[in-house]
Amino acid sequence: MALITLSDAHLAYGDLPLLDEAALSIEPGERVGLIGRNGTGKSSLLSVLAGKQLLDDGQIQRQDGLIVHYVEQEPILPEAPTFRESLIARGNIESIADEKEKWRLYAKLDENLSRFELNPDGDPKLASGGERKRAALALAFTLAPQLMLLDEPTNHLDMRAISLLENICRDELKNQRSLVVITHDRAFLDNVATRIVELDRGTLRSYPGNFSAYEARKEEELAAEALERRRFDKFWAQEEVWIRKGIEARRTRNEGRVRRLEALRRERAARREQMGSIRLAIDAGEKSGKIVAEVTGLSKSFGNHVVVKDLDFTLMRGDRLGLIGPNGAGKSTLIKLILGKLKPDAGKVKLGTNLQIAYFDQLREQLDLNKTVAETIAPGSDWVEIGGERKHVIAYLGDFLFPPRRANVRVSSLSGGERNRLLLARLFALPANLLVLDEPTNDLDIDSLELLEQTLASYPGTIILVSHDRRFLDNVVTEVLAPEGNGKWREYVGGYAEWFAQRPAEALPVKKASPSKEEEKKAKPKAQVQQKIKLSWRESRELEALPEKLEALEKEQSDLIARMSEGSYHTKPVDEIKADKSRLDALENEISAGYARWEELSAKA
Structure with missing residues (x-):
């Protein structure tokens, strides 16, 4: 018997029908991948299945006593001193009458938090978007419901966490337990899904097998x-x-x-026509010099954290370099070092000649929140020039799925997906022979992602790409640079699959769960600074205090970057966003000045 059945379902958002006579059934033991274009209503459908939203019309039948657990796209954790207490409240575990079962769940929750690299005693108020997502997933797998609903579970997760999630979904969902997951990660769908359900123009279509099987059948279906x-x-x-x-x-x-x-x-x-696709065209500009970047002895540390040490490599014209590694490994920092936006501690980067650089940053810091969409693309003009062809800004924005009415909307009111498309539109409006793309696939649906992939595949210039999307990396890059611990990075020929096959056993070790506050106090030794007579008493005290001060600044910087990377960040007030950006700039300056002062005092000591 089906766990849940949807029949003749109708649901609309304003005058936009999301479900139109839709039908769906979820059977025990199924792992369903729910896909569709952004804005088609996938999250709304998941909310209906979870019982959090009602249909406008139609029927939904649930198996008697069915237990459903829903992990939303941006999980909200109840206020509590620790992750453990917050998740116990979110999962309503305290209400369980059976004391033995309750304590079993407590132990299982701690185990799952550790598996997702979270300390059960950590403070949820300081958690980034990725940490909140991992915490919510840890609770979901602890409760082990009959039906689990996951909305974009791979968002904010690095490759290691995605791989763990895959293994749990594929290997540990047993005893007739089922899963419905929304994701644009095609490798995840290939490795996990037993059925693909596509939401297209209000209708739900079902395809047996994984994403690759769906692709083959969908191509034939669209042609017919x-x-x-x-x-x-x-x-x-x-x-x-x-x-x-x-x-x-x-x-x-x-x-x-x-x-x-x-x-x-x-x-x-x-008849409902298919939603349009973004239309991408990149003007590769003039040819760059043969050598695009020459990196020699590059080193950079933040306090005790060594990001890169003694790195040597050469980027040639036409290379497609992928940077991979866990969150916090230093991929974005390495990009900033290569582009000269960050000063190295040692070594040098020599950029080639005739470079035209387009840089896509994952925080979208290049977007002015007070400008309109049209002003962002063509400041002071109604026209853009693409590959020598003059095009009206409204028509160009239409290529990136912005209707004319959105042209005069301020950037601050755009969703994460819209900001992503706007930044791509801005980058591709100018000729560039070096594309530097830091997480360009965030918030893109599968169709847009595949179109970007195809466009980059035919691009004749040079590419530096950071992404956690394994299929995207395999289809775009020809070489990979990966961290191997203690600031060492190693180059591999090929994409993600080649790196995965050749990586050393100890590559990307699982990080230990962050210590509790009490453990930190016990473990942290006081800074011992040997001082020479050349330092005054005041300078000695200053040098002794610097490590702790810098550590606090770097922690604040890390937390702020994590908060600004969250999918819901764009909904915050404009003044708050501007204050955050201003504080981020100030922190970078304070940290740089702090290290410079530390070096100065250490040299005198």
Whole structure:
């Protein structure tokens, strides 16, 4: 018997139908991948299945006593001193009457938090978006419901966490437990899903197998649909010609044919066309020099954290370099070092000649929140020039799925996906022979992601790419740079799959759960600074205090970056966002000044 059945379901958002006579059933033991374009209503459907939203019309039947657990896209954790207490409240574990079962769940929760690299005694108020997502997933797998609903569970997760999530979903969901997951990670869908359900123009279509099996069948289906529509349109056009013939023809026409034409008109009017796709074209500009970047002895540390040490490599024209590694490994820092936006502690980066650089940063800091969408693309003009061709800004924005009414909307009111598309539109509006893309796939649906992939595959310039999307990396890059601990980075030929096959056993070790506050106090030794007579008493005290001060600044910087990376961050007030950006700039300056002062005092000591 099906766990949950949806029939003749109708749901609309304003005048936009999200579900239109939709039908779906979830069977025990299934792992369903729910896919569809952004804005089609996938999250709304998950909310309906979870019982958090009602249908406008139609029926939903649940198996008696069905236990469902829903992990939303941006999980909210109840206020509590620790992750453990917050999740106990979120999962309502205290209400369980069976004391033995309750204590089993407590122990299982601690175990799962550790598996997701979280300290059960950590403070949830300081958690980043990724940490909140991992905490909510740890609770979900602790409760082990009959039906688990996951909305974009791979968002904010690095490759290691995604791999762990995959293994749990595939290998540990047993005893007839089922899963419905929304994700744009095609490798995840290939490794986990037993069925793909696509939400397209209000209708739910089911495809057995994983994402690769879906792709093969969908291509054939779209071709058949296009052929059928061409036949329909041709027949309809012929009937319209017939009805408009002269008086003699109208005398002889039969009423049955007229009624059939009226039915054809109704059917054509009710047809819902597929949503448009973004249209990408990159102007590669002039050829750069043969050597794009030459890195020699590059080193950079933040306090005791060594990001990179003695790195040597050369980036040649036409190379497609992927930077991979866990969150916090230093991928974005390495990009800033290469581009000269951050000063190294040692070594140098020599950029090549005739470079035209387009840089996509994961925090979208290059977008002015007070400007309109049109001003962002063409400041002071109504036109942009793409590859030598002049194009009106409204038409160009249409290529990135911005309707004319959105052209004068301020950037501050855009969603994460819209900001991503706007930044891509801005980057591709200018010629560039070096594309530097830091997490460009965030918030893109699968169709847009694949189109970006195809566009980059035919791009003749040089690419530096940071992404946690394994399929995207495999299809775009030709070499990979990966961290191997203690600031060492190693170059591999090929994409993610080649790195995965060749990586050393100890590569990307699982991080230990962050220590509790009490453990930190016990473990942290006091800074011992040997001082020479050259330092004054005041300077000695200053040098002794610097490590702790810098550690606090770096912690604040890390927390602020994590908060600004969250999917819901764009909904915050503009003044708060501006204050955060201003504070981030100030922190970078304070940290740089702090290290400079530390070096100065250490040299005197």
